Amino acid sequence: MFKLRLLLTALALSSSLSAMALEPLPTTAPAPADNPTTPEKVELGKLLYHDPRLSSSGTVACASCHNTSLGGEDNRPNSVGINGQTGGRSAPTVWNAAFNAVQFWDGRAASLEEQAAGPVTNPIEMGMKSWDDVVARLKTIKGYQVAFAKAFGDDNAITKANATKAIAAYERTLITPNSAYDKFVAGNKAALTVQQQHGLEKIQALGCTGCHSGPAFNGPGGFQKFPVFSNGYFEAQYHISKDLGRAEVTKNDNDKHLWKVPTLRNVAITAPYFHNGSVKTLDAAVKLMAKLQLNQDLSDADTADIVAFLNALTGEFPHQTLPSLPATPGSTFN
Amino acid sequence: MFKLRLLLTALALSSSLSAMALEPLPTTAPAPADNPTTPEKVELGKLLYHDPRLSSSGTVACASCHNTSLGGEDNRPNSVGINGQTGGRSAPTVWNAAFNAVQFWDGRAASLEEQAAGPVTNPIEMGMKSWDDVVARLKTIKGYQVAFAKAFGDDNAITKANATKAIAAYERTLITPNSAYDKFVAGNKAALTVQQQHGLEKIQALGCTGCHSGPAFNGPGGFQKFPVFSNGYFEAQYHISKDLGRAEVTKNDNDKHLWKVPTLRNVAITAPYFHNGSVKTLDAAVKLMAKLQLNQDLSDADTADIVAFLNALTGEFPHQTLPSLPATPGSTFN
Structure with a gap:
């Protein structure tokens, strides 16, 4: 009976998710016209x-x-x-x-x-x-x-x-395909656990994927403001607003606290988080983003579902040979 | 006629060298009884x-x-x-x-x-x-x-x-076999140029291989004094005697300026030289060793022959995959 309910939940989720544009990570990256990949x-x-x-x-x-x-x-x-x-x-x-x-x-x-x-x-x-x-x-x-x-x-x-x-x-060759999410998108519905499917639904329902969109969950380009909702406590705790972001480059007040949307691919293995690395765990990062970007207080249960889903974005790291660097003639360094 | 002379020289060299114990680098390294390699x-x-x-x-x-x-x-x-x-x-x-x-x-x-x-x-x-x-x-x-x-x-x-x-x-797996020297020792006399064969003969005739012996050219074990012949000028120029070597560990005056004999394998690609890295080029290192260890003033021609030979000790670096390190949970560093 319990199994059946799980199955039904899974089916309902797949059905509601299948209507959305879930895209697998491409296995090759586009190159500019003047630098074709060879x-x-x-x-x-x-x-x-x-x-x-x-x-x-x-x-x-x-x-x-x-x-x-x-x-x-x-x-x-x-x-x-x-x-x-x-x-x-x-x-x-x-x-x-x-x-x-x-x-x-x-x-x-x-x-x-x-x-x-x-x-x-x-x-x-x-x-x-x-x-x-x-x-x-x-x-x-x-x-x-x-x-x-x-x-x-x-x-x-x-x-x-x-x-x-x-x-x-x-x-351009450093691509990590075949995450659990990619397998799920390709049709293997068992590739995500029910909790991960809940997490996927929640990041869409909450609005996370408004910015973290597309196959790499890094948006269609351009910049986003961070934080959207001021919060003295968290901004002080994590020194989030000290760095002006894009405005440091453009010197334009309109660009204050604008940042590139980072990819969520492999986010579970790339702690610490944010532009200043001030947040040490993925749980804390998810809660902080919900609060500062969407003005939501996430429950521990919702956070756990989302974190479970984010773990499904860890891809396969292709095998590479260890480089054998060409030898230095004599010594360059003092 | 010129080619014939080269050939005769090469034959004479191979013949004189074949009497000596030239050993290829083993392709596996011995492991201690309590740590077999797996x-x-x-x-x-x-x-x-x-x-x-x-x-x-x-x-x-x-x-x-x-x-x-x-x-x-x-x-x-x-x-x-x-x-x-x-x-x-x-x-x-x-x-x-x-x-x-x-x-x-x-x-x-x-x-x-x-x-x-x-x-x-x-x-x-x-x-x-x-x-x-x-x-x-x-x-x-x-x-x-x-x-x-x-x-x-x-x-x-x-x-x-x-x-x-x-x-x-x-x-113990980091071994570089199949250098030109190893191929030569294995019977391919064309693997070393005539100049390299001259160099090999010279390091034996001069006495370099008294300490730099065996398949790795690092002696049978133990320590050697460096420098053997005092030379105020070079010792000052390269700060060679400042570090007491083995005596820094044992606090025993008899161990002053004793050092492990380093391997000559891959020496051409591992500049700078000596315990303090004070000598930037292989030419200078060879001349200095001849002077301080054997009291010999090497000519440029002899030095060139020896350096040519030392280049024949650069081995093949086995292909390894780039390691994929296990992920950190959250962040460890501040």
């Missing part, structure tokens, strides 16, 4: 992405903070760059970043190519004085001369533009 | 080795300084631990470390297991307060509970002893 670029980009020699000290790679082995980020509220320096924002996951309409929390890069250029010369991240210095260093490494020539078909191919194109091409 | 331990050890959550800040893994992608070390004179701190010694390569008779530059660990325990709680390296803290943290990560149980067949298997055993088991 295996050679992906292979080169993978090397560059994991190479700490792209930092002034030789200790910080893209992968140090956006760790492909660890949910695509570093599990820290903020990241640690050269000389132990920390910034004010939490590293977003690189997995499925190809599906973001803009990059960085404040959306200051329009593409993965543009994003890749930033941290390398940021003085508290990778600390290179200029991309000319990066290019000069890469040119001393024979293996990179070969890999750039292969990827870009030119003996003089080591340039900033090509390096960032290669990194972006690699990042 | 696939489950190797897999777990690979995770732990690449996991920055074994450091207090979540930013430094074993692989940060002993980078499996980058010749097994970090190409720096000294390594960078938590909070940007640096030590006084250069990270030795992890590749083929299984063939060292002792571990650390000063040989203070008798085994890979013992070595693995050190950096994790070193305050300037990975900075954990104690292994109890490491164990407590690992126990919060469900994937580690599973992986330790698989490797050690016990539900309560997360211990310091098992963690270091697993790391050591993984490190």
Whole structure:
């Protein structure tokens, strides 16, 4: 009898959900016209992405903070760059970043190519004085001369533009398909538990999917305000409003507290949460979002259902070989 | 005629070399009786080795300084631990470390297991307060509970002893066979160029292989004095004698300036050189060793031959999959 009720609930849920646009994560990411994805670029980009020699000290790679082995980020509220320096924002996951309409929390890069250029010369991240210095260093490494020539078909191919194109091409392969949710959407209704199906229904009913929409649950693009509903207590507890978000870039008051909508894909394994990593657990993050964005006080039971569903967004991480970085001639670092 | 002379030279060299004990690198490493190598331990050890959550800040893994992608070390004179701190010694390569008779530059660990325990709680390296803290943290990560149980067949298997055993088991798989030298030793006389064969002959004639002996060119075990011949100029230039080596551990004057003989395997790709990483190029390192250990002033031509040979000791790095680290529940780091 109990089983039957469960089944009926499941059927009712599937039926109500089937009317909505539930989309699986695409297994390939679109590339810009001037940077079609090729295996050679992906292979080169993978090397560059994991190479700490792209930092002034030789200790910080893209992968140090956006760790492909660890949910695509570093599990820290903020990241640690050269000389132990920390910034004010939490590293977003690189997995499925190809599906973001803009990059960085404040959306200051329009593409993965543009994003890749930033941290390398940021003085508290990778600390290179200029991309000319990066290019000069890469040119001393024979293996990179070969890999750039292969990827870009030119003996003089080591340039900033090509390096960032290669990194972006690699990042476009960092996709985590086949989550329980994707299997459910593809027709396997048993892929989500009844609790997860409840959670899915609730994030739609509450309005979470108003912004966290689409296959990557990161909206159709553009920015959203956070918080929508002021709350002195929570804003103080989590220092949420200290950072002006997009307005820090545009210096436009209308952009205050606007943020890129982050993907919910793999959210269960990418704590801590929010632009400043101030919230340590997914339960707390879900409750806070409901309160600050939708003015809802979520019950523990509703929170548990939603968290159960969010766990169904953890995808399959494709097998990659550990990169074998081309050798340095002598030593670059002091 | 020129070709004939080259051929005759090559034949003469092979003939003179064939009388000596040239040994290929073993493709497996011996394991201690209480830690037989198993696939489950190797897999777990690979995770732990690449996991920055074994450091207090979540930013430094074993692989940060002993980078499996980058010749097994970090190409720096000294390594960078938590909070940007640096030590006084250069990270030795992890590749083929299984063939060292002792571990650390000063040989203070008798085994890979013992070595693995050190950096994790070193305050300037990975900075954990104690292994109890490491164990407590690992126990919060469900994937580690599973992986330790698989490797050690016990539900309560997360211990310091098992963690270091697993790391050591993984490190025993980090072997780089099939260098040009190994192919030469196996009978393919064309695997070494004539210049490389000259280099091989010279390191034997000069006496380099007195200490750098055996298949890994790291001696039969024990320690050697460095420098053997005092030289105020070079000792000052490279700060070579400031660090007392083994005596820093034993506090015994007889151990002053005794060091573990490092492997020459992959030496061409693991600059900078010596315990303090003070020498940036292989040419300079070869000349300095000849001067300080053998009281020989090497000509540029002899140096070039030896460097050519040392390049033949770069092996094949086996393909490994990029580790997929088990997810953190919530966030551990502040």
